[in-house]
Amino acid sequence: MTVADPTNYNNTASDTPSEIIPRHVAIIMDGNGRWAEARQQTRAEGHSAGVDNIRLVLKHLEIRGVEFATVFAFSTENWGRPPDEVSFLLNLLREALKKEVEDLHRSNVRILHMGRLDGLPPGFREEIAAAIDLTARNTGLTFVVAFNYGGRAEIVDAVRRLLSDGMSAQDLDEEMLSGYLGCPGVPDPDLVIRTGGEFRISNFLLWQSAYSEFYSTPAPWPDFDAEEIDRALKAYAGRQRRFGKIQTAS
Ligand code: IPE
Ligand code: IPE
Ligand code: MG
Secondary structure (H helix, E strand, O other): OOOOOOOOOOOOHHHOOOOOOOOEEEEEOOOHHHHHHOOOOOHHHHHHHHHHHHHHHHHHHHHOOOOEEEEEEEEOOHHHOOHHHHHHHHHHHHHHHHHHHHHHHHOOOEEEEEOOOOOOOHHHHHHHHHHHHHOOOOOOOEEEEEEEEOHHHHHHHHHHHHHHOOOOHHHOOHHHHHHHOOOOOOOOOOEEEEOOOOOOOOOOOOOOOOOOEEEEOOOOHHHOOHHHHHHHHHHHHOOOOOOOOOOOOO
16 A cells, blocks of 8 residues: 655545545544653653644545544543643643644644633633634534543533533433534544554543444554554454444345
8 A cells, every 4th residue: 555645735546545434533642651751751752742743644634535533632531640741731732733723724624622621721712712713614624622521521511511401301312412512513433543552442532432443553642654544544444334233245
């Protein structure tokens, strides 16, 4: 399989694998700390390398024809890390958003956010809202940043909102609850990728990943490159999604 240069937007359709491409890829970007430790670097350096990798991955996913990319950037449980790591991560992600937003906009990327905005500094909340606003009419890749996100918190917040909207037990079904979760209009992920070698979901997209294909790679997030993406897409193309039914011969 040819590996396209993710920094080159001139890659043609012939570079893309012919197998089925997932419409929505969601990624648990794990392993920054271990990547750094293996190089005698600080965890902060690992996080910086991780943030730098996001743009390359987005470009390559777009080249491959993926329409929605969600990245898990900071979980509701990550507040439990040492305060200096938490504040470094918050600042790093805030600066990255400021630095990249214009370029993402020029690349026709639409930015969305999932997670709790309360608990974030007010200035940061405004910057997130401005980035969403600026890119709202873009028609290219939809880039969903799961930031201060937890799957359980998301379900609790959705139920709170639907109760305060006056919904009753009779009104509730899966479609209605889905509409109160995360980002309306974003389809459930077809493929969930976890870097860093673990085989767990760590409170990511609990509802939405009910029938997602799961792929784990030992590569830590800063090393997750175009070749790694193609390997994940190839694995996905070989899966049989049955959604509880029985595969019928075609
Ligand atoms: C992922 O890398 C980044 C976040 C969770 C914010 P980690 O910081 O979890 O890296 P490891 O798992 O310790 O290697
Ligand atoms: C998941 O990674 C969260 C993000 C990638 C933002 P963690 O490193 O927090 O997950 P655990 O602690 O290994 O389950
Ligand atoms: Mg981790």
